[in-house]
Amino acid sequence: MAIWQVLNNPVDIYCERLDASFWSEPLNALSNAAFPLVALLIWRVMRARGPISGMNTVLTGLCALIGLGSFLFHTFANRWSEWADTVPIWSFVGLYVYAALTTERGTSRRYKVIAAILISSVTLTVLFLMATGETTDANAADPLNGTGQYAPALIALLIFAAASWRLRLPQAPWVLAAAVTFLASMAFRTFDMALCTSWPTGTHFMWHILNAAMIGFLLMARGMARPAVRPATSAR
Known part of the structure; x- marks a missing residue:
């Protein structure tokens, strides 16, 4: 089978x-507008607080890109x-x-390289598992509807929230809000197929809306990690 044929194999795992x-999933498709809208809102908030770092610029751009990809x-x-x-x-x-x-542990080049290798390895492993069968039509028989693949992200977020709260970091409320929102969004993703008979449009579109909010909270957490830069006032 040609590669292009494989890449065009249909995927049907959502109730809608x-x-x-092309437009068989209008709610699931259009609800992705939440991502670029959140990205624009966060960008404006960050701009109001002062110069935006390169990392925050890339993360905000990825937020919008998630909406396009979805x-x-x-x-x-x-x-x-x-x-x-x-x-x-x-x-x-x-x-x-x-x-x-890297924010918490300094800017050592050696540490950055090690962290990048570890994170890249985990990310590539997750992508490989997803590409080789995690998100297939077999999800219909999965009680979690494929949502289990996001369990590591939820666990990491909960640990991040607990650590932030324990250390009394200024971004702790935003990280906690992100964790709670992500938990709710996972529930909507999980019950999408199970509720088909009573709710024909499904609930997956709420996964998009809540995840956009969750990413917004995480980006706000990064913005709150540093004090706002206020313009200097002239001496009187």
Whole structure:
């Protein structure tokens, strides 16, 4: 089978999709607008607080890119668009964790290289598992509907929230809000197929909306990690 044929293999794992047409998942597709909207809002908030770091710029851009990738997946619904969906997500996860580690542990080049290798390895492993069968039609028989693949991210986020709260960091409330929001979004993703008979549109679109909010909270946590830069006032 040609590579292009493999990449065009259809993927149908959501309640809303009834056929292979482009607009078969209108709610799942259009709800991805939440990501670029959140990215724009956070960008404006960060700009108001002072100069934006390169890392925060990339993370905010990835937030918008997640929406685009997910839109492609919920319209084309095939293997290549599945990669367009998952790569920005796990890129954000890996880069955010790397940014958090390097912020807390200093800027040693050696430490950055080790952290980057470890995070890249975990991210590539997750992507490999997803590409080789985690998000297939077999999810219909999975009680978690494929949501189990995000369990490591939830655990990491809960640990991050607990550590931030324990250390009384200024970003702790935002990280906690992100963890609670992500837990709720995972519930909506899990019950999507189970509620098909009573709710034909499914609940997956709420996974997008809540995840956009969760990423917004995480980006705000990075913004709150440093004090706002106020313009100097002239002496009187």
